[in-house]
Amino acid sequence: MASSPQRAAAMEVEGSGPPKFEPxxxxxxxxxxxxxxxxxxxxxxxxxxxxxxxxxxxxxxxxxxxxxxxxxxxxxxxxxxxxxxxxxxxxxxxxxxxxxxxxxxxxxxxxxxxxxDDLYVDSFEIKDVKTLRGEHLSRAIGRLSGKGGKTKFAIENSTRTRIVIADTDSHSGIIYKY
Known part of the structure; x- marks a missing residue:
């Protein structure tokens, strides 16, 4: 087997390095x-x-x-x-x-x-996290959003995500950066 300097010299003689292909x-x-x-x-x-x-x-x-x-x-x-x-x-x-x-x-x-490239969307129901019904569900959604949306904005700013809390189905979509 040829040593490293001899192999480099052989590569220069054979061609100009590795082949280059168009994507x-x-x-x-x-x-x-x-x-x-x-x-x-x-x-x-x-x-x-x-x-x-x-x-x-x-x-x-x-x-x-x-x-x-x-x-x-x-x-x-x-x-x-x-x-x-x-x-x-x-x-x-x-x-x-x-x-x-x-x-x-x-x-x-x-x-x-x-x-x-490194962003993705995730969606889930609050019921997947905790089984809540009626008034308890609406109270939990209210706590996530906070007064005037302050809690939601604080979570978004500290975690660099975007959160959508939508309707009574309580689907939340989150754009993550991983």
Whole structure:
């Protein structure tokens, strides 16, 4: 076996280092197949979706290079890769972005999911944590939000997350940075 200096000299003679390959495009990684994602639109989020459609459409279609459309009959937002989609992960990022909007996040908070790689959304019911009914459930939700939302804002600022406490179903969505 050749020593390290002899091997380095042989590499210089053979070529100019390791081969360099162009990165694969999204279509090439999936063997030319188009990939889809569908995000369900709940009934209470349909009018906010219509109101903010262009704010959702613009970053998805123009910046992430993913096709997006609203299927009115099925009440779903459909996402599809294009031939010029630069990265396969863009499709999942866009699906997470639309899903975060459907959970009730502001568009400004949800756009962070498109820009940063290390963010994700988690959703849970308060009943999963503690079995509460009636007045006890509403009191627990009130304690989470605090007077005028002070407790919720304090939790968001100290943990660098965004929290949505939504309706009597008490779903909470959280955008985490890990």
């Amino acid at each position: 694969l495009k999204a279509q090439e990684m999936s063997d030319g197949k188009v990939q889809f994602r569908k995000v369900v639109v709940p009934a209470h989020r349909f009018s906010p979706l219509k109101k903010h459609w262009m704010k959702i459409y613009t970053p998805v279609y123009e910046h992430m290079k993913v096709d997006i459309r609203m299927n009115l009959k099925a009440r779903k937002v459909e996402l599809k890769t294009r031939s010029d989609t630069p990265d396969v992960s863009n499709l999942q990022k866009c699906a997470d972005f639309v899903h975060a909007f459907m959970l009730g996040f502001d568009i400004a908070d949800a756009v962070a999911l498109l820009r940063l």
